[in-house]
Amino acid sequence: MQRLYPLFFVFLWSTGFIGAKYGLPYAGPLSFLLTRYGCVIALMTAVALATRAPWPKEPMQWVHIGVSGVLVHAIYLGGVFIAIGHGLPAGITALVVGMQPLLTAVGAGWLLGEKVSARQWGGLALGFIGVVLVVSGKFGDATLGAMLWPAIAALLAITAGTLYQKRFCARFDLRTGSVIQFVPTAAVTALGVIFFEGYRVEWTGEFVFALAWLVLVLSVGAISLLNLLIRSGSAVNVASLFYLTPLSTALVAWLMFGERLTVLAAFGMALAVSGVYLVARAK
Numbered sequence: 001m002q003r004l005y006p007l008f009f010v011f012l013w014s015t016g017f018i019g020a021k022y023g024l025p026y027a028g029p030l031s032f033l034l035t036r037y038g039c040v041i042a043l044m045t046a047v048a049l050a051t052r053a054p055w056p057k058e059p060m061q062w063v064h065i066g067v068s069g070v071l072v073h074a075i076y077l078g079g080v081f082i083a084i085g086h087g088l089p090a091g092i093t094a095l096v097v098g099m100q101p102l103l104t105a106v107g108a109g110w111l112l113g114e115k116v117s118a119r120q121w122g123g124l125a126l127g128f129i130g131v132v133l134v135v136s137g138k139f140g141d142a143t144l145g146a147m148l149w150p151a152i153a154a155l156l157a158i159t160a161g162t163l164y165q166k167r168f169c170a171r172f173d174l175r176t177g178s179v180i181q182f183v184p185t186a187a188v189t190a191l192g193v194i195f196f197e198g199y200r201v202e203w204t205g206e207f208v209f210a211l212a213w214l215v216l217v218l219s220v221g222a223i224s225l226l227n228l229l230i231r232s233g234s235a236v237n238v239a240s241l242f243y244l245t246p247l248s249t250a251l252v253a254w255l256m257f258g259e260r261l262t263v264l265a266a267f268g269m270a271l272a273v274s275g276v277y278l279v280a281r282a283k
Helices: 003-025 029-050 057-087 090-097 100-112 118-138 143-168 172-195 207-231 236-259 261-280
Strands: none
Touching: 003 029, 003 057, 003 207, 029 057, 029 207, 057 090, 057 143, 057 172, 057 207, 090 143, 090 236, 100 118, 118 172, 118 207, 118 261, 143 207, 172 207
């Protein structure tokens, strides 16, 4: 069963773009995320208390878990939602964030002492080429402009967050750890709402559905799987899975919204999957 965790994670993580597509027309990007974080904190606090989950005993563990949460959630998701909410195509956003495995490979050797083999480097490069081919047709959809910067910030944050968590707090209880991660995440996001956006949410059926999906499936399901993968695998192997996210997103968009998949995109998917296989199987 554990062998299927990476596939479950890729699928669940990719549906975040679908949730954003449904919900962002009815809320500001940061308002959407702040509402989501509040729901997650309430839910996971109740779960932690009901199951008597253990809380970290050392104060620095609280700090480390909180910092990883701000990087992986507040800055990463904030950057992605701001970029998409202001018109940057999801494909281009996915391409920018898709550089994460390459950055992680560099950081893993420097910060974690992980050795990246030649075969893994080849797999990372092959995966990146595949992602570029999949989203290559999106570049004419909009001018990139300043909206690239939130996506770049998201890229740097998810890379730093993965490395930081692997280095300082790879193991923690998923129930209490989620609360500790999302409380500072909500605080940082609230500051963004106050100073840059103003709270704006229209409680339509579409928004409620998107919110429920992102809270239950993404923030609870996918994030728990990500924490498990970081705990049990190398940073490079975990990061390589993010190559598959835009590919899975493209497939879901094709099934749900009829978005066309070109032959070039299908070839790119095959390359990216092969790249991730090389990274995961390299010794």
